[in-house]
Amino acid sequence: MKAIVFDKIGGPEVMKIAEVPKPEVKPGMVLLKVRAAGINFADTLFRQGQYLMQPKLPDTPGLEGSGEIEAVGAGVTNLKVGQRVAALGSKMYAEYALAPAAQVIPLPDSIGFAEGAAFPIQVLTAWHMLHTSHKTAPGQTVLVHSAAGGVGIVAVQIAKAAGARVIGTVSNDSKFALVKEHGADDVINYVTNDFATEANRLTGGRGVDLILDAVGATTMEKGLTCLAPFGHLILYGRAGGPPEPLNLFKLFEKSTKVSGFVLYTVTAVPEVMRRGIEESFKLMAEGKLKLVIGKSFPLAAAAEAHRFMESRNSTGKLILTP
Ligand SMILES: NC(=O)c1ccc[n+]([C@@H]2O[C@H](COP(=O)([O-])OP(=O)(O)OC[C@H]3O[C@@H](n4cnc5c(N)ncnc54)[C@H](OP(=O)(O)O)[C@@H]3O)[C@@H](O)[C@H]2O)c1
Structure with a gap:
């Protein structure tokens, strides 16, 4: 599968598109066919080795995404293959990515993949x-x-x-x-x-x-x-x-x-996490919260997307589409 990989800390140019093995689903996790990956300012810090978590080189950025569940790991009973979801995870700048089942958010039919990828972190x-x-x-x-x-x-x-x-x-x-x-x-x-x-x-x-x-x-x-x-x-x-x-x-x-x-701190407390998801979906359904997709980039243009975010000229959510 294709993924964005960086093998050294640095500017946007360290990120390259590469062919890497497709991840295998693990117990308690789902494998996501990524339709949209959310870009976060945190990803630019991660790439520079300045985020809470340090990259393990070579590494792939991406903390959230949306898509369909491709495979469900042992012990996961509340999610099924083919389901449309958003998720918090890692290495989401890729065609497939793993996410812990507890951090998977089933998407209402009214929410598309771009909006889904814009939801978990920023909302x-x-x-x-x-x-x-x-x-x-x-x-x-x-x-x-x-x-x-x-x-x-x-x-x-x-x-x-x-x-x-x-x-x-x-x-x-x-x-x-x-x-x-x-x-x-x-x-x-x-x-x-x-x-x-x-x-x-x-x-x-x-x-x-x-x-x-x-x-x-x-x-x-x-x-x-x-x-x-x-x-x-x-x-x-x-x-x-x-x-x-x-x-x-x-x-x-x-x-x-x-x-x-x-x-x-929120994702560690399931009932607090659930409340935020339910209340935010309610605001969206009532038309009080609209997710602004500022710009969508193909996966291969991840470096360009980071440059745009760092330029302070971007608005709303930036998305990568594998
Ligand atoms: N603690 C958390 O859990 C959490 C979760 C999500 C995001 N965040 C933080 O929230 C902030 C926004 O994240 P985001 O992903 O939504 O990004 P974003 O707001 O879409 O992009 C970053 C924005 O930061 C502003 N900025 C101010 N000084 C800047 C500088 N020196 N260089 C670049 N940008 C600068 C710019 O807007 P203006 O120039 O108009 O001010 C820029 O558009 C980030 O600092 C991120 O780390 C924290």
Whole structure:
């Protein structure tokens, strides 16, 4: 089968399409015929050896995908061959990939493969930050950084559906329309403007109740200056580099809190995982959450897709189709 393989850490150019053995299904797992693989910013970090998990060279990126179940491993009773699913797994930039049965999500007929591949990481990350880590409710204001990106454009919609006022930040004015179209009340270009000053102005000096921050170095500490009393900042990534260590005394000023989020803590608790899936599918069925497929690339163009994501010009979800 064909797969994207890299045998050294480095830039997008280290990823090449190659012929590799098709994986064999293992107990507790399913073999997926991949129809669409989701690209995540995490994949670009993985390729550079900067992700939570280190690559075992030669390795294949890809943490999520969608397709049909090709084979079911021993002990898997709730899934069947031919079923249309999305899944969290590994080595998904390939024609076939393995996924643990507990991380397989059967797809409703109304959800296509591209949307399916866009679902597990970005939708569940956004949903659980807004409803598990925080209790987003009407009357709150939520600031979403990188609001036109994969997680960002989903978070804007889920926060809006929860009744919050939503402020998005983006690095380029060309992304304003997309973010507004998906429900943001205000959008700030955080490269040409001081986003904290703007957020304070937009909220009449009160500040925002929640900040979703996956940029890190350039945004986290500044974010604390536009939190409302008892406000909450969730740090869940570091696209702009790792933030400086935080002086916790800064949190005393307005009784604020900073927390971290990583989706792996959700996948480890099946009932929490299930709740996020059910509630997100419900929002999609109600038309309150639309998955934005920014661009689809053939599998062989994985390097080009990574370059696009790293350029900060991509919007929505990027997909690879084997
Ligand atoms: N903790 C978790 O479980 C979890 C799960 C999923 C994703 N994440 C994190 O969430 C973030 C978004 O992930 P995604 O896959 O949806 O990607 P994405 O948002 O579609 O793409 C990354 C975006 O980050 C922004 N960015 C800010 N500074 C950047 C820089 N120096 N270089 C490149 N991009 C920069 C860019 O938007 P602007 O320039 O408009 O800001 C860019 O479009 C990533 O940091 C990712 O690691 C975390």
